[in-house]
Amino acid sequence: MKRTLTDALLAGAVLLGSVDPAAGLEPRPTEGFAPADAPPQYERARDYDVHHTLLEITFDWEARAVDGTVTHRLTPFRPGTRRVSFDQHGMAFRSIRLRDGTELPWRTIGDTLTIDLDRAYGRTDTLEISIDYRVENPPEGVYFNIPNKEYPDRPRQIWTQGEDDESHFWFPCYDDPNDRMTSEEIVTVEDHYTVIGNGELLDRRAEGDGTSTWHYRMDVPHPTYLISLIVGEYDVYTSEADGIPILSYVRPSFLPMAERSFGRTAEMMEIMNRRIGVRYPYAAYRQTEVQNFLWGGMENISATTLTHATLHDETAHEVYRSEGLVIHELAHQWWGDLVTTRNWDNCWLNEGTANYFEYVYWHDAEGPDRLHWELMTGIESILGTEKRYRRPLVTRYYTSSWGMFDQVAYSKGAALLHMLRYDLGEEVFWEVIRAFVEDHYAGLVVTEDLRRTAAEVSGRPLDRFFEQWAYRGGHPELEAEWDWDEDESLVHLSIRQTQETDELTPLFEFSMDVDMAGEDWSRRRRVTCGGREHDFYFDAPSRPLMVELDREEWLLKELDFHKSKEEWIYQLANSPTVVGRVRAAKALGDEGGADAVAALRLTLLDEEEFWGVRERAARALGEIVEDAAREALAEGTASPAARVRVESAKALGSFDDPAVPRLLEELVRRDASYHVAKAALESMAKLEPDGALGLLKLGLARDAWDDIVRRAAITAMSALGEPEAVPEILPYVKPGVYEETRKDALAALGSLGADLELDDDLRRDIRKRIEKNLEDDVLEVRSSAAAALGALGDPESVEALERALGREDHRRVHRACRRAVEKIREAEGRRAEGGELKKEIEELREAHEEMKRGLEELRREEADGEHPPLLDG
Helix, strand or coil, X not given: CCCCXXXXXECCEECCCCCCHHHCCCCCCCCCCCCCCCCECCCCCCCEEEEEEEEEEEEECCCCEEEEEEEEEEEECCCCEEEEEEECCCCEEEEEEECCCXXXXXXXXXXXXXXXXXXXXXXXXCXXXXXXXXXXCCCCCEEEECCCCCXXXXXXXXXXXXXXXXXXXXXXXXXXXXXXXXXXXXXXXXXXXXXXXXXXXEEEEECXXXXXXXXXXXXXXXXXXXXXXXXXXXXXXXEEECCEEEEEEECXXXXXXXXXXHCCHHHHHHHHHHHHCCCCCCCCEEEEEECCCCCCEECCCCEEEEEHHHXXXXXXXXXXXXXXXXXXXXXXXXXXXCEEECCHHHCHHHHHHHHHHHHHHHHHHHCHHHHHHHHHHHHHHHHHHHHHCXXXXXXXXXXXXXXXXXXXXXXHHHHHHHHHHHHHCHHHHHHHHHHHHHHCCCEEECHHHHHHHHHHHHCCCCHHHHHHHHCCCCCCEEEEEEEEECCCCEEEEEEEECCCCCCXXXXXXXXXXXXXXXXXXXXXEEEEECCCEEEEEEECCCCCCEEEECCCCCCCCEEEEECCHHHHHHHHHXXXXXXXXXXXXXXXXXXXXXXXHHHHHHHHCCCCCCHHHHHHHHHHXXXXXXXXXXXXXXXXXXXXXXXXXXXXXXXXXXXXXXXHHHHHHHHHHHCCXXXXXXXXXXXXXHHCXXXXXXXXXXXXXXXXXXXXXXXXXXXXXXXXXXXXXXXXXXXXXXXXXCHHHHHHHHHHHHHHHHHCCCCHHHHHHHHHHHHHHXXXXXXXXXXXXXXXXXXXXXXXXHHHHHHHHHHCCCHHHHHHHHHHHHHHHHHHHHHHHHHHHHHHHHHHHHHHHHHHHHXXXXXXXXXXXXXXXXXXC
């Protein structure tokens, strides 16, 4: 029976009603996420079940083309099936035939290839359809890195990207996550190239003509989007975990950096095997860096693709680490690959679970401080997102599946699992994890499958838990305070939920630990809240020196705990968790005062303190704009820990003192850390000292890993907002400049051109320089150029954007161009409306002046006795 939400008011709150996930009755997200009229997205219906996909591929580098034969073995779902359809884009088909050679007629309409079968097939029939095809310069799905005159050192690479539905751009297929098949790849390339595919490498055969054929097979069923290929010149860094080979492919020049990025992968796999309780399920694990990848990484089954920026030098390593990305993609081999979301409504089951197992790894590898830091920063990211919009973790209301890959999916999904762990306890939670993987091994899942497994293992239905955390939006916003009853020796704790409630966000039901500590004693109590306000009383030997709520960050929440400054100072020094000490640092930054500065300084300079707490102490000192705080931060810039120097340099951007720019200049000139120089440049732009542009130019001259110092200087110049910055930035948008730097320079020029009063010739030069980038061969550069033109707002650029729309077939770039045109036209409309309004105001002003002149004339006439006196008002 379909159940709906019951609207009821209690103390001004909407009670948690019942959500039927099967019926898709979750409340709508707010408009910041999806329009109010966004239609629900329903799972795609399948006409057949694909059992196996075989790809036989060669590449034409110069034409950026794929020549291939794909063979799908499948079984129809319906009796009397006479035709089947596959997804494709812009392909030329040479022959389509059955396994016995029978040629089949076909036709394409839009992005659909429809094939007429030779007879009717039924539910017990299995047929193999082979499709010979060629696709030239596909806009998505397969990407060619090819050197040219501007980038002669660019590595020659080919790499594919499937998520969410890009596979059909490079081979005809059923391109949706709700089908699983095994796969095979037979790829012929020139001898000097390495091919990385999915699963087991069955064979590498030299053809004797300067080419070799590589044969991979993946025997664990998976969705189409997880099929991948990479071709390039690579060396390999090898390791092993539990007998499983781990192969990390890097360009030969990057090999010295491989251990820094990939050296902990074996440890990660051992921890995953132990924690999940299901051994890594594939023949090997491969991870490969590619140039100009679209994201940090992609978890193709058994063969992760990673950005080239994963590799970094020793100087960057002081602050920048690859392990978080590496463990996230490795965890996906279970969460997303072995067990896969059935649809993008439930994509948190891929992303949030992989995120959570990052946390699990950090705990086991580095201890509870790192776990608590990751939990805390993850929750902060959720709270930031939910200030912009709220949505259920599981929802059908979205306009693009890519919109689902937000911090709600990643960090709130991870938070849900952590809260489930707290509610169920360690032993039961890990039994749930193992049972879920075993029950759905090589299967497709939705959130209800996890609830059902957890309920069966724990004996608890968990309906309410999943309703409020998965099918609703928002989070508890809590205010708390405590006092001491000396006569009764009782701690009185009051907790109130303050969030606005509606159909989407209810009053939450949750439990929390309360930790109390005094001289030589400590106690923990667990409390449960479900209404608007709660009062709790705990006996204690003496007045506590510290009372903490959820100091291990089990609960997703926003907490405002009212305490005295003295207690916050005590908590900063004595809380046993990173979370407790960070909360104290933030509160002291809000409180200010000499005693707060003294406490924060001790934390900042404590080399034994966890680095994250020291970072937050620096941030808190930046909130206290006093000389003592500035002096403490200056000491922080001399710390041996680069992370502390970075945060100290950032925080100094709050102090309008002539000594600060000189210190920041020295950091840019002298500090060995790229990230410290970057932070100093950012603070310089905030302070805008005399000669700031000249100081920022120091950053343009500094080479660094990923060009981060030069990029920071460009962004800082944009923030400075001086016309003289434009000629400094213009050279960095031309081809030949590192692509990431070009993207930042394009954004800077768009921003400066919009904000400054520039002469017509310079504005025209900016526009034309940006427009040239709409034709670049790197799609991220094209997207950045479109966004920059939208920011610039020059109506003259609409023509170039519309030409780009006419030739642009990559959906992301097409969207960026379309949004830029819309933004410019909206601005034109506002200007036109403003012009009309200005005209009306001038007309009213003229009418008013005319009326004043008329009144003055009448007054003069009255004085002459020609008219009776005017009445006031």
